[in-house]
Amino acid sequence: MVILGAGESGAGAAVLAKAKGFDVFVSDLSSIKPKYKEMLDAHSIRWEEGQHTEADILNADEVIKSPGIPDKAPVIRKLKEQGTHIISEIEFAGRYTESKMICITGSNGKTTTTMLTYHILKQAGIDVGLAGNVGNSLALQVAESPHAVYVIELSSFQLDNMYDFKADIAILLNITPDHLDRYNYEMQNYVDAKLRILQNQTEEDVFIFWNDDPIIAREIAKRNPKATLYPFAETNEKGVKGYTDNKQVKIETSNGTFTMEQDLLALTGTHNLYNSLASGIAAKVVDIHDEKIRASLSDFAGVEHRLEKVARIRGVDYINDSKATNVNSCWYALQSMTTKVVLILGGTDKGNDYSEIEELVKQKARALLFLGVDNNKLHAFFDGKVEKIEDARSMEEAVTKAYKLAEKGDTVLLSPCCASFDLFKSYEDRGDQFKACVRNL
Known part of the structure; x- marks a missing residue:
C-alpha cells in the first residue's frame, strides 16, 4: 500500500494500513511535519519526503492519495495509465468500521454544520468522532480510538476517490462554483463529485439537503435517490422537513417534531439558519432528545475563521x-x-x-x-x-x-x-x- 501525502489523512491511513498487515510506503513531494514523521517512525513505516520514488510508487497494489494532490500530477497520471486503484483515506478507513457515518458536504457551510452536528451529539453523550477536513484522521481513529458514530466533513476532492464507502446520513448544503480549476473548468464535473455523497445509499439511509438549491433539485430529479429525503428551507414549502414558521424553528422526522424559538439559535444569518436546520435534522434522525438539541443549537460557539x-x-x-x-x-x-x-x-x-x-x-x-x-x-x-x-x-x-x-x-x-x-x-x-x-x- 502506497500513501501519497503525509499530512493528517496520509499519516492516519498509513497507521491503519500497517495495523491491517499491509506493506506500507509513504511518499510526500513536500516536507513532512515533525509530528507525522514521529507517528510514522513509531509504527516502523517507511517514508520519504521532497521526492516521489516512482519505482516504489508504481509497484503499489493500491494507492491512497491525499485530497490535495490533483489528478494532473505526473505520478497520478502514471498510476492511472497502468490501472492502479487510487482511493481516499476515508474510503480506506470505511472498509474497517461498521460505525454510523454522518457525512457533510457542500460548497459553503460544511465546516460549521459538521462542527455543530458533532457538538450536538457530543453534548448528548454519544460516542462520536470528528473527521474529514476537520478533527483527526478517520483512519487513525478507526485504528486506535474507534467511535460508534463519526461526523465527517467531505470535500469534493475526498469524494472523488470514494467508491464503496456509504453515508448513513448524507447532508448536502448547497452547490455553487468552486475549485473549478481542479475540474477542467466544467461545473458539471464538480457537481458530480459532490453528488458522490449519495452513492451506495439505501432506503434505510437519510439524505438531508437544501430544498431551494436549483442544482441539487435538478440532480435529485435526474438521480432519484433511494434514501429517505429530508429537505430544509427558510419557509414551510411543500414537503420540507426543516423550516421556520412564525419565528419558530420546526423539524419533522419519523422520531417526532422538534421546535425552538429562532431567536435562541446561537448562529445568526440566513446561511447559518440552513446550517442549524441541517444539523438539527441529523440530530433528530439519530433520536437525540429535544432539550439536548435545543441547548446545543443555542450555545454553539461557531467556527474559527468563519465570520x-x-x-x-x-x-x-x-x-x-x-x-x-x-x-x-x-x-x-x-x-x-x-x-x-x-x-x-x-x-x-x-x-x-x-x-x-x-x-x-x-x-x-x-x-x-x-x-x-x-x-x-x-x-x-x-x-x-x-x-x-x-x-x-x-x-x-x-x-x-x-x-x-x-x-x-x-x-x-x-x-x-x-x-x-x-x-x-x-x-x-x-x-x-x-x-x-x-x-x-
Whole structure:
C-alpha cells in the first residue's frame, strides 16, 4: 500500500494500513511535519519526503492519495495509465468500521454544520468522532480510538476517490462554483463529485439537503435517490422537513417534531439558519432528545475563521472570514452585514465569477482592498464600480489601509473569495495574520 501525502489523512491511513498487515510506503513531494514523521517512525513505516520514488510508487497494489494532490500530477497520471486503484483515506478507513457515518458536504457551510452536528451529539453523550477536513484522521481513529458514530466533513476532492464507502446520513448544503480549476473548468464535473455523497445509499439511509438549491433539485430529479429525503428551507414549502414558521424553528422526522424559538439559535444569518436546520435534522434522525438539541443549537460557539468577530477599534468592527475561499461564501458574508464595509478580497483565483457579489459590493462596500500577488482579474471586474480601491501585498499593509479607509460604524471584513496560497500557508494562516494585525492596531 502506497500513501501519497503525509499530512493528517496520509499519516492516519498509513497507521491503519500497517495495523491491517499491509506493506506500507509513504511518499510526500513536500516536507513532512515533525509530528507525522514521529507517528510514522513509531509504527516502523517507511517514508520519504521532497521526492516521489516512482519505482516504489508504481509497484503499489493500491494507492491512497491525499485530497490535495490533483489528478494532473505526473505520478497520478502514471498510476492511472497502468490501472492502479487510487482511493481516499476515508474510503480506506470505511472498509474497517461498521460505525454510523454522518457525512457533510457542500460548497459553503460544511465546516460549521459538521462542527455543530458533532457538538450536538457530543453534548448528548454519544460516542462520536470528528473527521474529514476537520478533527483527526478517520483512519487513525478507526485504528486506535474507534467511535460508534463519526461526523465527517467531505470535500469534493475526498469524494472523488470514494467508491464503496456509504453515508448513513448524507447532508448536502448547497452547490455553487468552486475549485473549478481542479475540474477542467466544467461545473458539471464538480457537481458530480459532490453528488458522490449519495452513492451506495439505501432506503434505510437519510439524505438531508437544501430544498431551494436549483442544482441539487435538478440532480435529485435526474438521480432519484433511494434514501429517505429530508429537505430544509427558510419557509414551510411543500414537503420540507426543516423550516421556520412564525419565528419558530420546526423539524419533522419519523422520531417526532422538534421546535425552538429562532431567536435562541446561537448562529445568526440566513446561511447559518440552513446550517442549524441541517444539523438539527441529523440530530433528530439519530433520536437525540429535544432539550439536548435545543441547548446545543443555542450555545454553539461557531467556527474559527468563519465570520469571526476579532475586535472593535474606534467604532469599527473587524471580522475574520478567511474561510471564505469562494465567491458564494463571500456573498453570504456580505448579505449578513448591516453596516458599510471595507472588504478585503484576493488570493489564488480558482476560476471565480465575481458577478455574484457585484450588487452587494455596490450596495455595501465603502472600499475594496485587493490582497494578492496578482490582482488583475479583480481590477478588471471591480474598477469603476466602487469609489475607493487599493492594493496590498501583505496582511499588515491591508489592515493598515483598511484602518485608514473605514469610518466609525463600519465593518472591516476579510472575506477573500480566493484560496490563500499566493501569500499564505493556508486560510488559517491568513486569518491568524489578520487577527494579529488587527490586535496590533
